[in-house]
Amino acid sequence: MSQSVARIGPPRRLAIDVPAAVNLIGTLGKFLGIAALFPVPFALWYGEPVWAFLAAGAITSGFGLLLERLTASSRGGVGLREGFLVVALTWLLAAGFAALPYVLSQNPQLGSPIDAYFEGMSGFTTTGASVASNLTDINRSLGIWRQFTQWLGGMGIIVLAIAVLPRLRVGGRQLMESELPGPEISQLSERIRSTARKLWFLYVGLTALQVLLLASVGWAGLDDEMTPYQALANSFSTMPTGGFSTLPRSAEGFSPISQWILALFMAIAGANFALMYLGIVRRRPRALMRDEEFRLYVALVLVASAALTAMLWGHGIAEGEEAVRAAVFQTVSIMTTTGLASADFALWPTVLLLALFALMFVGGSAGSTGGSIKVVRHLLLGKTLRREIDQTLSPEVVLPIRLNGAPVDERTVRAISAFVLLYVGAWVVGASIIAVDSAITGSGLGTLDALATSATALGNIGPAFGPAGPMGSFAGLGDVSKLTMIGLMWVGRLEIVPVIVLVTRHYWRL
Amino acid sequence: MKIFLIGAGQVGTTIVEALHEEHELTVLDNEMTRLQAISGRFDVATFEGDGTSRKDLAAAGVASADLIIACTSRDEVNLVAGMFARSETAGATTVIRTSNVEYVELWRGGQLDVDFVVSSELETAYAISRIIGVPAARQTDVFADGEVQVGEFDAEEGASPDVIGVPLRDATIPADSKVAAIIRDTETVLPGGDDVIRIGDRIVVIGSPTAAKTWSSLLWPEGGAVRDVVIFGAGRVGSAIARVLLDQGIRVRMVEASREQARRAAESLPEARVFNATGFDPDFLERERIGQSQAGIFAMRDDAKNQYAASIAQVHGIPFTIAIAHEAMSVAAFEQAGIDVSVNPRAVTAEEIVRFAHDPRMQQVAMLEGNRYEVLDVTTRESSRYIGMAFRDMPVHGSLIGAIVRNGHALFPHGDDVLQAGDRVIIFTEAANAPWVVEAL
Numbered sequence: 016m017s018q019s020v021a022r023i024g025p026p027r028r029l030a031i032d033v034p035a036a037v038n039l040i041g042t043l044g045k046f047l048g049i050a051a052l053f054p055v056p057f058a059l060w061y062g063e064p065v066w067a068f069l070a071a072g073a074i075t076s077g078f079g080l081l082l083e084r085l086t087a088s089s090r091g092g093v094g095l096r097e098g099f100l101v102v103a104l105t106w107l108l109a110a111g112f113a114a115l116p117y118v119l120s121q122n123p124q125l126g127s128p129i130d131a132y133f134e135g136m137s138g139f140t141t142t143g144a145s146v147a148s149n150l151t152d153i154n155r156s157l158g159i160w161r162q163f164t165q166w167l168g169g170m171g172i173i174v175l176a177i178a179v180l181p182r183l184r185v186g187g188r189q190l191m192e193s194e195l196p197g198p199e200i201s202q203l204s205e206r207i208r209s210t211a212r213k214l215w216f217l218y219v220g221l222t223a224l225q226v227l228l229l230a231s232v233g234w235a236g237l238d239d240e241m242t243p244y245q246a247l248a249n250s251f252s253t254m255p256t257g258g259f260s261t262l263p264r265s266a267e268g269f270s271p272i273s274q275w276i277l278a279l280f281m282a283i284a285g286a287n288f289a290l291m292y293l294g295i296v297r298r299r300p301r302a303l304m305r306d307e308e309f310r311l312y313v314a315l316v317l318v319a320s321a322a323l324t325a326m327l328w329g330h331g332i333a334e335g336e337e338a339v340r341a342a343v344f345q346t347v348s349i350m351t352t353t354g355l356a357s358a359d360f361a362l363w364p365t366v367l368l369l370a371l372f373a374l375m376f377v378g379g380s381a382g383s384t385g386g387s388i389k390v391v392r393h394l395l396l397g398k399t400l401r402r403e404i405d406q407t408l409s410p411e412v413v414l415p416i417r418l419n420g421a422p423v424d425e426r427t428v429r430a431i432s433a434f435v436l437l438y439v440g441a442w443v444v445g446a447s448i449i450a451v452d453s454a455i456t457g458s459g460l461g462t463l464d465a466l467a468t469s470a471t472a473l474g475n476i477g478p479a480f481g482p483a484g485p486m487g488s489f490a491g492l493g494d495v496s497k498l499t500m501i502g503l504m505w506v507g508r509l510e511i512v513p514v515i516v517l518v519t520r521h522y523w524r525l
Numbered sequence: 526m527k528i529f530l531i532g533a534g535q536v537g538t539t540i541v542e543a544l545h546e547e548h549e550l551t552v553l554d555n556e557m558t559r560l561q562a563i564s565g566r567f568d569v570a571t572f573e574g575d576g577t578s579r580k581d582l583a584a585a586g587v588a589s590a591d592l593i594i595a596c597t598s599r600d601e602v603n604l605v606a607g608m609f610a611r612s613e614t615a616g617a618t619t620v621i622r623t624s625n626v627e628y629v630e631l632w633r634g635g636q637l638d639v640d641f642v643v644s645s646e647l648e649t650a651y652a653i654s655r656i657i658g659v660p661a662a663r664q665t666d667v668f669a670d671g672e673v674q675v676g677e678f679d680a681e682e683g684a685s686p687d688v689i690g691v692p693l694r695d696a697t698i699p700a701d702s703k704v705a706a707i708i709r710d711t712e713t714v715l716p717g718g719d720d721v722i723r724i725g726d727r728i729v730v731i732g733s734p735t736a737a738k739t740w741s742s743l744l745w746p747e748g749g750a751v752r753d754v755v756i757f758g759a760g761r762v763g764s765a766i767a768r769v770l771l772d773q774g775i776r777v778r779m780v781e782a783s784r785e786q787a788r789r790a791a792e793s794l795p796e797a798r799v800f801n802a803t804g805f806d807p808d809f810l811e812r813e814r815i816g817q818s819q820a821g822i823f824a825m826r827d828d829a830k831n832q833y834a835a836s837i838a839q840v841h842g843i844p845f846t847i848a849i850a851h852e853a854m855s856v857a858a859f860e861q862a863g864i865d866v867s868v869n870p871r872a873v874t875a876e877e878i879v880r881f882a883h884d885p886r887m888q889q890v891a892m893l894e895g896n897r898y899e900v901l902d903v904t905t906r907e908s909s910r911y912i913g914m915a916f917r918d919m920p921v922h923g924s925l926i927g928a929i930v931r932n933g934h935a936l937f938p939h940g941d942d943v944l945q946a947g948d949r950v951i952i953f954t955e956a957a958n959a960p961w962v963v964e965a966l
Contacts, residue, residue: 411802411809413781413791422792 023402034089035289036097036104037082043105043176045077047112048072053163054116058156065118068160071115075108096522099513102173102194105300106505109172110136113164116157124152124490131499133489136501138164139172140508141384143354143477148265148488155244160263168508169255169384170218170288170351172460178211194509210289217292218254218384225280229273238270249355253280256519258354258477265356265485271340274357276342282316285351308391308418312380315390316414318348319374326367333358349374354384354477354485355487361484368463368480375470386475386507388438391418392431399428430512437511438473445469445503446498456493468496472503527551528882529590529617531606532597533559535853536622536645540568540594540874543896544882553585554597576606577615587613588845594802594878596622602661604628607639609677620881626765643877646765649870653822653847654769656866657754659737660820660845661745663727666891667734668902671929672935673951674737675705675900677893678744680726685743694718694907699739701937705925705953708894713955715925729893729953731900731927732937750775751845755818757804757834758825759790762849762870766822771796778818780804804834807841816842823848823864828855835864892956899956900927905966907946915943924954924962 022127051072058065093101113135117125124147125134137144138161147153153161167175171194226246233241240262248261262268266277283291286309294303303309323342327333333341344357349371360371377393379385395416402414417423446469453460464481468489470477478485489497503517516522526548529539533554534718535660541550541563550569553576554560560571574581576597587593593610595603600623607621620641633641655665655674657684662676680689685698693716694705707714714720720727730740740751751806754776756763759781767777767790777797779789787801802809802825819842823831831848832855835850839846850856850867859867876892891900905912911919916926929936930949936942944950953961 409800409813411800411813413787413799414803415788415792417795420795 016142023192027134027525028480030197030448030521030523031096032093033097033100034086034088035093035098038089039084039093039097039101040104040108041079041082041084043101043172044108044112045076045083046079047109047172048074048076048079049161050163050167051075051112051116053161057159057496061155063154063156065156067116067119068156068507070119071112074115075112078108099516099522102509102513103505103517104484105172106139106509108109109139109168109420110501110505113160114140116160120157122153122157124149129494130490133166133497133501134161136504137477138162138257138259139168139477140170141165141255141352141386142472142475142504143252143260144479144483145259145477145488146490146492146497148490150261153261155261159251161259161263162248162257163297165255165259165364166222166251169257169284170215174211175215177208178215191301195506207309213292213296214288217288217296220253221280221283222250223392225253225276225378228276230278231500232270238273240268240270249277250280252355253277253353254284254384256281256284256351256379256383256475257471258348258352260355263486263517264359266344266488267357267359269357271336274340277355277357278340278347281347281351281353283354285383286312286383287380287381287382288384290380297434305419308394309378311394312390315377316343316347316350319350319370323367323370326370327363330364330367332363332367346374347369349476350377351379351383352474352476354471356478356485359484359486361478361480361482361487365463368467372467372470372480375467375474375476378474388435388474392435394418395428395431398434399432434511436514440505441503441506441511442466442469442473445473445499448499449492452493452495452499456496458491458493458496460492468500470494472500473507474506475507526882527589528594529553529585529610531582531593531595531603532622533571533611533929534596534598535871536596536875536878537594537600538563538966539872540596540878540882541569543875543879543892543956545569545794548882551585551590551710553581576602577609579609582606582609583613583764590614590617592882593619594622594876594881595620596878598624598955600625600628603639607637611638618881620878622878624761626761636754641881643829644765645870645872645874646761647769648767648873648877649762649849649868650769652868652873653766656847656868657699657751657770657775657820658734660742660751660865661741662737662827665737666900667951668891668900670929671936672733672930674732674734674952675893675927675953676730676732676737676740677890678730678740679730680722680724680744682724682730683746684724685746687744689722689724692719692721696722699736699743702730702736702740703925703927703937705729705900705927706898711813713898715923715953724759727894731951731953733935736937747775747844748810751819753818753840754778754820754822755843756822756824757781757782757814757831757838757848758823759786759799760824760826763822763824764790765793766824767794767797778813778815780809780815804830805837807837810837810841815879818843818846820847822846825849826851828852828858830863831855832859832864835859836862839863896956899952899959901952901954901959901962901964903950903952903966905944905948905950906944909944909946909966911944911966912946913943916940919944924952927951927953 051068054068055065060088101138114131117131127132130146133146173194229241229246230243232238238357252259290303290306294300320343323346327342341358345360348355376388378387378389381389381391398416416428446466449468459482467479468483482491483489528548528550530552533552535536539702545567552569553572555575557573564571572585587610595606603621607619611619619639623642623698626644629642631637659676662678665676667674705918707716708727724833724878755778756767757780760777771777779797779799780802782803784801787799791799821838823835825831828851834862835846835848846864847866848859848864850859856867916938928951
């Protein structure tokens with residue numbers, strides 16, 4: 016009898032294998048530190064200090080190695096449950112890593128820990144909201160680091176790790192899917208490693224193309240502002256739908272042709288990468304053209320651009336090509352959650368602000384680098400609502416929700432409704448905290464500004480209205496507001512659910 | 526011809542019934558009782574064995590057969606038996622029955638190594654779509670790629686006086702059509718110009734599809750074209766019917782009691798409106814205005830339910846009811862219950878299979894009135910003594926030429942027209958006369 020008691024052992028409390036999760040986070044951190052080498056050549060080239068990047072890389076890799084060593088004895092693999100913890104913590108860690116160079120270089124604007132972490136989180140989550148009010152203060156190597164964090168975060172750190180690292184202890188698709196934006200990535204149904212590689216391949220390819228196009232505009236003398244450095248910095252901001260700019264007036268100073276290129280690539284970044292892979296690399300453009308989400312995405316861009324053009328022209332803010340360009344650029348930028356700006360829309364009349372505000376909740380396509388709710392969720396939610404109304408009249412009617420002709424699993428439909436509710440809930444809670452905090456600290460945010468600030472952080476967009484508009488910054492916000500925004504950016508990037516499950520009892524306890 | 530039949534169920538028995546007089550049949554089945562029932566009624570060889578066993582097939586003599594028919598109720602058995610039979614015999618034709626439309630598609634794509642695949646579900650669906658097109662008909666069949674239609678109608682109260690109660694030579698018979706037979710009680714008349722159609726008669730008409738529709742509206746003036754049907758039962762049969770009708774642009778609603786089945790039907794038939802309900806729920810029928818449908822098709826598994834649901838639907842106002850009769854007995858019971866048309870999937874399947882057993886010149890055959898009559902589609906030989914003969918001079922012999930297909934076009938011959946070699950002849954005949962007719966042409 017005593018033997019069998021020994022075999023049963025003491026009661027286990029935890030429902031997840033924390034050491035295994037920490038071990039994987041350690042591995043990811045170990046390799047993530049290498050990314051700090053990227054700005055080093057820039058620092059050397061421009062004669063700027065290098066040590067902050069080297070130290071940040073060493074600290075991150077060292078910390079990762081330490082975590083890995085401490086949990087080296089863990090036997091378990093990373094399953095569905097552990098995956099949520101890994102994703103959630105990795106992104107917190109990554110934001111900290113991004114913040115290290117700002118702190119270590121004691122930058123006057125980003126040097127304080129909260130500001131640095133804000134900027135780091137904003138970068139990795141591709142939000143593009145900044146607490147730097149004077150960008151000329153940030154040197155070129157730190158500037159390119161700031162842009163580069165967006166680019167790394169765009170397609171996903173874990174997706175990248177799966178693509179390039181030798182054998183990660185990753186069990187299923189779940190880990191990657193909880194990081195990839197959107198409800199599903201069924202279009203490339205292969206091994207996750209090859210999927211991850213294809214996505215990154217296309218991502219790198221499109222970024223390179225954009226850099227080349229923008230740089231050519233500069234070389235051709237069509238845009239004096241567009242130096243090779245700017246071409247790279249803005250491409251790092253566009254493809255991940257980030258929104259950081261190295262210029263104080265965002266994209267305003269660029270020539271029309273550069274702005275059109277930026278708008279085009281923002282629109283591309285907001286489309287489904289898996290479908291684009293099929294369309295471009297495999298030469299099956301029909302897969303893209305026939306996709307319901309893609310069609311709705313294009314339709315929304317066109318309709319919103321037309322509406323904005325009419326309003327801009329009507330209010331006498333701009334006319335002709337300038338009005339069209341301003342409308343398209345701002346529409347695409349806000350809708351895809353990029354956040355670059357070619358005009359200071361914070362100065363626009365309220366009706367235009369409301370239009371942009373509505374666009375903040377649209378988002379890009381599933382499987383894009385964009386954030387927010389996403390077009391496919393709107394599409395499916397609309398279909399669900401239509402079904403609900405139909406079923407009120409005919410309770411017995413059986414109406415499967417279809418996407419591209421194929422029935423969508425009812426659990427997915429429910430998950431989408433739940434997501435949208437959670438999203439709206441998170442937005443309202445965030446906006447309330449920010450509104451109350453700004454009233455206390457007197458940071459000058461109005462009600463609409465506070466609502467937009469919460470939406471812009473949760474949707475990983477970037478600019479809000481008022482003082483936090485595209486040409487302004489979030490520097491004036493209180494620490495509570497900044498921390499709230501950090502949380503919203505984090506939750507928004509991971510699409511809420513992987514974070515929410517961490518605070519449920521049944522996640523941790525048997 | 527030597528025919529080897531695997532499966533002695535309802536389909537097998539119907540096939541044996543149609544073919545036993547002209548051909549040499551061997552029937553293989555794994556149940557002795559079924560074989561005994563068949564050998565008790567017909568003069569055929571029986572063999573107890575397993576259709577999926579190559580050894581049993583060889584022992585039963587499959588190698589010497591000219592035509593192999595696998596028609597058990599199980600798809601897998603039919604497929605395996607068909608494959609084995611194929612490899613055992615070099616030149617024989619293999620026909621297999623399936624209940625899965627997917628196999629029909631595979632076969633059409635050349636992926637199944639058999640000569641013909643016949644699906645009960647599809648044949649039933651086609652039969653129903655023909656009936657829907659000619660709602661007054663009890664049964665219809667199409668020939669010559671749909672150019673010729675044969676319909677069996679009841680002359681009932683309300684039929685147009687243009688065709689009822691007047692000698693046929695004075696009646697306004699729709700163009701391109703011919704009354705092939707008038708069946709009065711148990712007696713059949715191959716009509717001449719003096720004969721009269723009376724209320725209560727059953728008539729067989731051969732004509733163009735347009736003429737068949739005209740006949741339908743003459744005999745049932747308030748019938749009209751069916752644009753809107755409700756199908757009860759969304760299983761394989763119901764779904765196959767829905768697919769065929771939807772393809773013709775008919776609005777289809779489906780009522781299915783099983784939640785899972787309803788979901789599957791809704792997923793595979795996006796154009797249909799599927800309800801998860803029973804056909805017996807008065808609230809549901811009232812709320813969805815099921816009674817407003819022009820036709821109700823009852824395709825549930827259980828004949829008793831089909832009959833009951835059809836009666837309820839009639840009470841709710843559905844004017845035209847078609848029910849699937851899985852049991853042969855149910856056809857008569859449904860008729861008794863006032864259901865307009867019954868379709869027995871097994872009979873339809875057997876009919877489709879039997880046509881492979883006829884003379885190679887024979888393209889198609891339809892059976893009417895419980896196999897008492899057949900409609901044949903025969904190509905005339907050069908050596909036939911009727912070549913060059915005007916139709917008015919031909920002997921009657923309990924059969925009648927309803928249409929000929931010449932150069933791909935259907936003609937509905939008059940007395941002066943002359944038969945040519947190579948004509949395809951659509952001919953109505955008593956079943957007993959069929960071999961003689963084929964021989965003579």
